[in-house]
Amino acid sequence: MSSGMRWSHVALNCRDLTATQAFYQQWFGFHRARAVKLDDGEIVFLRHGDVYLELFGSSADKRIVGTADGPPDPGIVRHLAFQTDDLDGFLERAASLPVSLGPLSFDDFLPGWRSVWLTDPDGVVVEVSEGFHDDEAIAV
Template identity: 55%
Template sequence: MTTAAPNGLRWAHVGLNCRDQKATEDFYSRHFGFRRARVVEADGARVVFLRNGPVYLELFATDADPLFPAAKDGPASPGTARHLAFQVDDVDAFLAAAGGELEPTLGPLAFDEFIPGWKTVWVSDPDGIVVEVSQGYTDQSTEELATYA
């Protein structure tokens, strides 16, 4: 269930620049279950919207060079997104289902010292955008969070 803020605010989408829209669409469709939701063409440009449940990705074609090289878990440059992240039930099963098509940039790593059962791997899409895939993440309780106030 998605809960909207009192003013109706809710998540919309992430816009991604990509060199090859088809390759990027295939990557997110094949490995993350996204499907084409809409294509908009105007002034010779095409924007492809992908959807998986309430999550949308908006793909823009570009021939620009990357500003920053991606690190193992994403660029650390201010003003840039570090990575996209998705939850799965089992990181190892996710990687196995990819049949060797996803080369980890980092991990899989276990973070049991923080959250029992939390495990993460990072991969990159065709344009070098780092994608984190995790299992077992849970929020802290309200009481635990209050100690950081």
């Protein structure tokens, strides 16, 4: 990888740009970093630290149906993922959000690793986990 290369963003198509923006702002701490006006709407960039989401308004109503942790089809993003230090606290605050799977414990792989999957206003699966960390034996 080039030394000048770094992560940029994930782009999401949204049926309701306002609802999707509010979801990521309220539940994951994103803020509006830029909006680009188009003839038929706008593109909104949300930022949280070094992570950006690029939101596109879309009139299409096609949903990709997959498993509770996201669509399994090659070439389709399975889910977005966020980490928290307090999954139970997040779940208390987010009790109104639709949970598609979990919470599940992955103690057999990594003690203390737990995850829950929910969906955003457009049906994109979002994972929230606690306790995951790199394997120090293989991390570079």
